[in-house]
Amino acid sequence: MPNFKTIAFDADDTLWVNEPIFTNTRLEFENILSKYIAITDSLEKELYEVESRNLELFGYGIKGFMLSMIESALELTHYDIKGEDIERIISLGKDMLKHPVEVLEGVKDVIDELENDYQLMIITKGDLWDQESKIARSGIADFFNIVEILSEKNPHAYSTVFSKHGIHIDEVLMIGNSLKSDVLPICELGGLAVHIPFHDTWMHEHMEKQHTAEHEYYELNKISEIPDLIRRLSQD
Numbered sequence: 001m002p003n004f005k006t007i008a009f010d011a012d013d014t015l016w017v018n019e020p021i022f023t024n025t026r027l028e029f030e031n032i033l034s035k036y037i038a039i040t041d042s043l044e045k046e047l048y049e050v051e052s053r054n055l056e057l058f059g060y061g062i063k064g065f066m067l068s069m070i071e072s073a074l075e076l077t078h079y080d081i082k083g084e085d086i087e088r089i090i091s092l093g094k095d096m097l098k099h100p101v102e103v104l105e106g107v108k109d110v111i112d113e114l115e116n117d118y119q120l121m122i123i124t125k126g127d128l129w130d131q132e133s134k135i136a137r138s139g140i141a142d143f144f145n146i147v148e149i150l151s152e153k154n155p156h157a158y159s160t161v162f163s164k165h166g167i168h169i170d171e172v173l174m175i176g177n178s179l180k181s182d183v184l185p186i187c188e189l190g191g192l193a194v195h196i197p198f199h200d201t202w203m204h205e206h207m208e209k210q211h212t213a214e215h216e217y218y219e220l221n222k223i224s225e226i227p228d229l230i231r232r233l234s235q236d
Contacts, residue, residue: 002233003170003171004171004230005167006167006172007114007119007120007173008120008121008123009111009122009144010176010177010178010181010182011131012124012126013104013178013201014176014182015122016104017102019198019201025069025093025095025096029069029073029089029092032085033077036076036080037076043076046076050071051068059126059127059151060127061126061130062093062096062097063093063097063130065093065096066090066092066096069092070089073085073086097133101134101139103138106223107223109224110224110226110227111140111144113227119145120144120145121145121147121165122144122147123148124149124150125151125152153181154185155185157185158185159189169186170191172191172192173193173230173233174191174192175193175194175226177198177201179195183195183215183217186217187215188215193218194219194220194229195219196219196220196221196223197219
């Protein structure tokens with residue numbers, strides 16, 4: 001029977017809306033480029049390829065995404081794009097950074113129910129300033145005992161975080177929308193994780209279910225099902 005003491009949550013698209021903001025910005029980016037090139041289905045893939053090769057330099061987050069949009073725009077237009085349109089792309093990035101934080105339905109009720117019985121934790125990745133800003137503006141920061149913002153989510157990173165806070169892997173339940181970043185690294189450490197899919201997921205986080213077959217984890221439809229799952233696990 002699990003003896004959970006810590007419930008850890010991913011942030012983006014688990015606690016609040018994130019990827020749809022990127023999706024809408026990509027559409028605006030395409031609109032800007034439509035003055036210069038024919039827009040095809042491959043444009044998103046081309047932008048993703050630039051993002052991917054820049055990850056080791058810029059890391060995850062809006063600022064790196066904005067720089068990758070500018071680099072893609074220059075390459076795709078053969079450097080014919082006007083300065084005013086580069087400025088529009090920069091404005092898109094600024095708008096993303098200022099976008100209101102929309103906490104997902106059910107989140108506040110769940111953390112309110114859990115906070116008295118468990119240590120609550122956020123483990124997210126991305127740009128430090130942007131993530132700190134979103135957490136502060138979310139209205140739910142005070143519910144969490146621990147917040148960790150990582151440059152990458154992998155077994156080593158999770159293990160380091162748990163060791164830092166004296167948390168044993170058997171005592172933590174990790175909840176997130178990404179199989180690749182939130183679920184499988186925990187499974188590889190021998191812990192338990194819950195996958196709550198989000199309707200819009202970044203290409204980088206996609207993972208086919210057959211790659212997860214050897215790991216045991218729980219999948220729920222919505223975050224409001226978490227308390228019932230924890231009660232069932234505690235009774236097993």
